[in-house]
Amino acid sequence: MQEQAAVRPSLPEGEIHPVWHKVKNNKLMLAGILLIALLLLASLLAPLLSPYDPTEIRIAERFQPPSPDHWFGTDEVGRDIFTRILYGARLSLGIGAAVVVAAGLIGMILGTISGYFGGTVDQVIMRVMDMILAFPALILAMALSAALGPNLQNAMIAIAIVKIPVYVRLARGQALETREMLFVKAAKTFGIRPWRIIAKHIVPHSVTAVIIQITLDIGDAILLVATLGFLGLGAQPPTPEWGAMISVGWKYLLDYWWYPTFPGLALFLASGAFNLIGDGIRDILDPKSN
Amino acid sequence: MNPQELIRFHRVEKRYGPLRAVRQADFSIRRGEVFGLVGESGSGKSTIANMLIGLTPPSDGTISYMEKPLWRKGSFHMPRPGELQIVFQDPQSSLNPRMTIREILLEPLYAFRAAERKEKGSPERLASLIKQVGLKEEHLSRYPHEFSGGQRQRIAIARALITDPSFLILDEPTSALDVSVQAQILNLLKRLKEERNLTYLFISHNMSVIRYMCDRIAVIYKGKIVEIAPAAEMFRKPGHPYTRILLSSLPGVYGKARDPLSFAPPVSEEKADACIFYEKCPLRRERCLEAPAFVTWEGDWGGACHFRN
């Protein structure tokens, strides 16, 4: 029996993984990653970085401009804005991620089922998704959270619902493509159960696309949460959520400029950073950018 | 019924709307033989494989395995999981790139109950199987992309054997491989057949490979089987005009075929009840407007052509 020793190794010794190579070269993307890392760290270390309590009211210190005591100034009841922004980061980042991951998971499951089985199941799911997509995202989110009751949990549910169709479409497209592949046909000939085929073959092939979409969507989700908060439909005072802070603070833009400005800046940086990361991921995966 | 008959196709039809992909397929495969199915693109040969392995149901007719129909009320039942297995043409896409070789080999066993699965999928059996196809035990923890096309095809063959099948469909198993690798794989297939007492349905468009591998050969044209013959006879003196044209078209490494024949200029109108080959047959006559029946000419040899009948 002849030798079959020649097997190509995964990577030649001592070579960088090509994806990491491309990441290193994309400066903007690195900046985005750095920014988010900093924000995350700051939000987690909030108790260490600031001696203040985000909800503690000190009327005597209201509307103080930025100073060594209050780096970003204080709001209308004397709360330290820097502290509120740090704790607000926890909310924004955490909720943004949670909502998008939830939408991604649910959407992936629905989309995979829809794409793999086709037929009536597919039609029903897709028509429901069409209904959701018929509305502009913000309008629908507003309507849903107003209907459910204006608080942070319901805002999260509303945003998740609005985001689900994208993932359903994505996962369905992947499922349609993957189910035609020869290894799936082979699996069908073994006589194993359909759910096994879906779990082992179809789902893993859509996970990458879903993860990428999630990363791209987090920035948008953060903005949506803030917008709902701004409109009074999401986080309610005294929760230190950036959008809620701006909703109170915008009135004071001319007199106490720091009040809405810093939360606004934080929003801009957070969602902008995620957008840079998303662009970077897209560039990496685009074969033409080689 | 012939106890030697393992598979029987009885008047099998497959229609996709108005298109008849397989027409009145009627043949049997005997235990222990290598039955070849040769045809060009669109001939329906892969459809026959798909029906036999449960991927698509026949529109009409019966396909039986050891006298029992495989399709009952639109669903496919093998007498025992993994009794029939298939090896596909493309070694690139027939293995899931995200699974290790071990996982790939074990997958067919999930149609069995846990106890039997553990037994058939034991580390000893896996090790023995991977070596039988010419690979090494350490390859079990690797991924498909680390292997060449020929090696991947070996893995696909091992996967097909893990359930201890009696019957294997080989759908163009070497068409995507280089000549030197093809030789290795064909040798492997022959050896495995002897060692395990297998029966093969060998599908190909490559006449040289078919001649080398097969005991009996069926030629299929536009969904209809036009000739079935023992390999040596078919190559020595092909009966059906289409078979003759196929053999004449072969680029011979060592010279040309005797009695070469080519397609005739096609007739424009569709003749509904005519011989399937009427449109391009260089020997067509008026008789051929009436489709010839498939008739046994001599012993194991038969076909559908007025001039031979």
Added chain:
Amino acid sequence: MLLEIKNLSVEFRGIRGTVQALKGISLSIEEGEILGIVGESGSGKSVTALAILGLLGKNAAVTGGEVLYKGRNLLALDKKAWTSIRGKEIGMVFQEPMTALHPTMKVGRQLAEVIRRHRGVSRKEARRLAVASLEEVHIRDPQSVAEKYPFELSGGMRQRVVIALAMSSPPSLLIADEPTTALDVTTQHEILKLMKELSEKRGTAILFITHDLGVVAELCRRVAVMYAGEVVETGPTAEVLRSPVHPYTQALLHALPDLADPHEPLKAIPGEAPDPRARPAGCIFAPRCQMRITRCQREKPSLEPVSQNRHTACWLAR
């Protein structure tokens, strides 16, 4: 000498290292002759075609040698100079016809445009010539086919159209890279006959690249056998196939099922082709050669003549 490749070496550079695709290959084609290049995957036969046509990608580097076409070194040409050569003097036909055909333009119009560009005739005349060239490639009912889109045609017909396009100038050299591999054997047979006919009629030389020894036997007067980026044997096809000199050619012929005894195992070539990133020292085929001697593993044999018009790269063949 129409085309002469002298000692051509090509490398591909990527993140994962450098791959030697061609190592010092030398070939020549006379005017009007049909030369076959036969090899398995990884032999470098397609890279050779791309190198001649100046179509190597950005990560490819020519590290030595020349490609002389009618005396000019094609490797030194700039983009502008290529426009008068590629498609005009040197035509090309690839495996997949759709890489050469515009998917949403009628076939007749595509042909007519190319004819106009090459021969500077009027639009009306070009259309007439387009239909005539469809007839020349044995397409039945050329008038109505000219009005069809590529997707309406079968694979064989598309390839005929591509051949018509390639032959419209007419070129002095046609490079065909596996043009019939994706076609049915009966269609392949017709296309090969057609190419032979056109070559004789127009005096066009053909460089025909394939993995199929049978095709080479049918069409090519001379053949060059390639293995792992090198030319290992050249000579008149009939002679090379009847009495191959290089062990690789011999092994390849023995591995064919064409004349093998069905009761005997095929004589497979042990092992696999070398990893393109880690070429062995000495003869490239030595690791798999049944007849190797010590010299083969240490010194690389060059392509030398063994008789008047046959060359081989093997220490044992001299």
